[in-house]
Amino acid sequence: MNKLIKQSKGLQIQIIQDWAPENKKIILGHFERKIATFFEAEDKNEQFQNLHKLLIKWAVLTGVKPLPTDDEIRLFVEYIAEHFYRLSLMEIDNAFNLATAGKLDIAAEHYQSFSVIYISNIINAYKRYNGKFILDYRKQLEDEERENNKPSESERMQMMIESILENFENFKKEPKYNHFGYVSYDFLKNLGVIDLKPEIKGILLEQARKMAVEELNEKRKENKHKSERLDIKLEIDEILNDATGKQDLVIRICKNLGLIHYFEFILENNLSLENEITKSMTNG
Secondary structure: OOOOOOOHOOOOHHHHOOOOOOHHHHHHHHHOOOOOHHHOOHHHHHHHHHHHHHHHHHHHHOOOOOOOOOOHHHHHHHHHHHHHOOOOOOHHHHHHHHHHHOOOOOOOOOOOOHHHHHHHHHHHHHHHHHHHHHHHHHHHHHHHHHHHHHHHHHHHHHHHHHHHHHHHHHHHHOOOOOOOOOHHHHHHHHHOOOOOHHHHHHHHHHHHHHHHHHHHHHHHHOOHHHHHHHHHHHHHHEEEEEOOOHHHHHHHHHHHEEEEEEEHHHHOOOOOOOHHHHHHHOOO
């Protein structure tokens, strides 16, 4: 998804059901019909009249005296429609509600001047305030969608099998060492597909130890930090002095080699890897 949320998707009410009421209203307002849709709509007059009533409401609640005339309120409506058309009426209402409750980074006193400057200061403060709640909503929506779209265990297994078969086809065309082959090796071994003989494991272990030392020596040459080079030297010494191959790097390389050995076994004996996997799953 290029955008975490799309207006056409609609509000996912379950995400905000446990939110505090005033925070819930921020998200509800975000999904309400925007003022921009009023201009060409059949109910244009009704909607702008609702904005008109909303401004009168807050002029009364904030204690402006005398109240602005209808003509003055109409000018305020035109101003909001021109500059804040991306907001909904509920968001305009939320802005005044939170500002007068002291929740926004603005002083809500009007000093008997219910003006476009006063109105725009409140709305802009709200726009700075509501962003964090919208981002939180989007994150929770993304997390929920990711959880809902998570493949089942059987789907994950099928995806893994398809990936292994694809890697095998690539190996047939161009046999080469795969640095991440240990993932496929573990999967096939757990299925019972791969079962290497002890003598083969011994040969692969010795080869893996040599490759690990070579890899670490190259890494050591390229590293400019003395402390890190010393750590690499200690890792090399541990591999050279311990023939059991218990080091993580040696184990990974050994498994990578084990996968290559098994792929070569399949090819040499003209077997089908897919059939071998199916047979192991059926017998299991």
